[in-house]
Amino acid sequence: MFRKILIANRGEIAVRIIRACRDLNVSPVAVFSEADAGAPHVRLADEAYGIGPAPSIESYLQIERVVEAARLSGAEAIHPGYGFLAENASFAQAAADAGLVFIGPSAEAMRVMGEKTSARRAAVAAGVPVVPGTTEPLSSSDEAREVAASFGYPVMLKAAAGGGGKGMRLVGSEEELRSAFETARAEAAAAFGDPSVYLEKAVERPRHIEIQIFADSHGNYVHLGERECSIQRRHQKVIEECPSPINDAGLRAAMGQAAVSAARAVNYSGAGTVEFLVADATREFYFLEMNTRLQVEHPVTELVTGLDLVREQIAVAAGEPLSFTQDDVAWRGHAIECRVYAENPENNFLPSPGRITHLRVPAGPGVRDDGGVEEGAEVSIYYDPMISKLAAWGRTRAEAIDRLRRALDEYAVGGIKTTLPFFRELVRDPEFIAGRLDTGFIARFFERRAENAKKSETTAGEEDSAERRDMALVAAALDYALAQKQHPTNHQPREQDQSNWRLAGRAALHRRA
């Protein structure tokens, strides 16, 4: 086992990896940008090294600086987390060249699976079904038009160097194609440094279902079942669950086997995820892509299988065999995770950076929160605006939803806008509760929401709302009065308000007497 691991990441996932290190008695080393100097992931580490200014490109993406920090600290291994350099083959290579163990698959596996058209070719060669599409990037919008005509619309344009839903465009007809092609190329270039796009036939009512696989350096390959990630906004996952509401053991086994075949095809090691599209009506599945890293939504698999995937990643990288066989893996209960983001659901989910003035993170039975922020922290514009991943586990999907609803209601974040109100509505939505999911879910959810907004509330609801509004007025007035009393014209720091409140109260009492 390693004595020391450097975590080449920040925020929630860095904290997650530090926790696995602590479980293993491995010393965690953090890196931080100037914006993260006081961040939780730094404070929880044993050592920390500054690697540059706030923008990721000047810090967390600086391969030489990260490797140098590892060298300075004496760390034997680097865990890249997800995002940043996690799927960067050059980084894996640089780590290997520096004599460090990269906690992940080989640079070669990352190269093959990282480029989407070569990944499709590898899947085809491994006998895994793929969505009909091009296996080479498109050279022009004319070529795109020809290929799209041969598949038939709708088609999906995707970034060859991409992932995470960026650089994807659904194209409904030939009229939309040229503009969509140009936008997709521009987004791909901005996000991944490579404008190449390719094209696939769009599957009808597709469900996004992915399989978690694990492999060690001793030739063992195991799949850990599926996660359903069909609820997406702009192709970004918003809420994930394990198992899929489909819950079909035969489908799970077939998809698991296909995923393992894809992983074997590139001599994979470590944690990986093979993403599939599943046609809702026929349950046919098609390889989409393989992510050669740990996924954001790994907690739902951990909750249902009882396994610690980060700990396993570290053990595998240290040369140990997997601590479980395929027969050992069992799925118990149901877990659902929400990505709580600093985004404003009332304004097209635009990021809402700012200081978190108040934070109450839920806890209690069946609730797990993976966060990387604290009260007083600044959610900056430089990074993913994630507050935390909130997951709930229950013996059944219904029980998991009960707990998730409770946890979402308990969660309180002040000072910034978050996606919490959106999730609170989602867990009460009849279609969500019924498990009728596919990638069109969000669009239909917003339509239902718009319809419901037109209908009036019940009388009881109106009474509750009226009193609640009155209380809001009282609170606003009290807050205003407090601010006025202390500093009639100047702005006053918030922190003094609490004691001033009590002082003002005593003064008011004495005046009465």
Added chain:
Amino acid sequence: MKLTAEIAGERHELDIRREGSRVTAEIDGRVYELEVSAPRPGVYLLLAGGRVYECRVGRPEKSREAAEVAVGRETYAVALADPKRLRGAQAAGAHAHGTSEIVAPMPGKVVRVLVEAGAEVEAGAGVVVVEAMKMQNEMKSPKAGKVTAVNVREGATVNAGDVLAVVE
């Protein structure tokens, strides 16, 4: 203390009297006897007949008269008018009648300008595309009208709060 307040599009008259932790609030003639504590800055716990209301007051516009109050799962924009102050209330986000400003919500770069000054637009039409955090965001016109100003061009960097375009 007497105030006028606007919430959810309606105006109300408030009269708030405080004695220690007891607050008597009269709103449009409705009277509440409340137990109030402020456990943390900006957080007010109101007990109305034993019913719990945890209210978090924020001032996103940094203006004393414009507050955002979260009560339980709901959030309300509240605009206050203090008759004792010479300046009237500033409702959050108020604009001259009929004018809508399309404002950059955060720092970014203008990657496309979709309309020209003088163009007629429908509600929901894209006006400017701003790239930030590696995503392209199409800023849409909130109403149908005429674009009276386009303040940016392609390639410009913008800060949060910059007015990108005006639709009247």
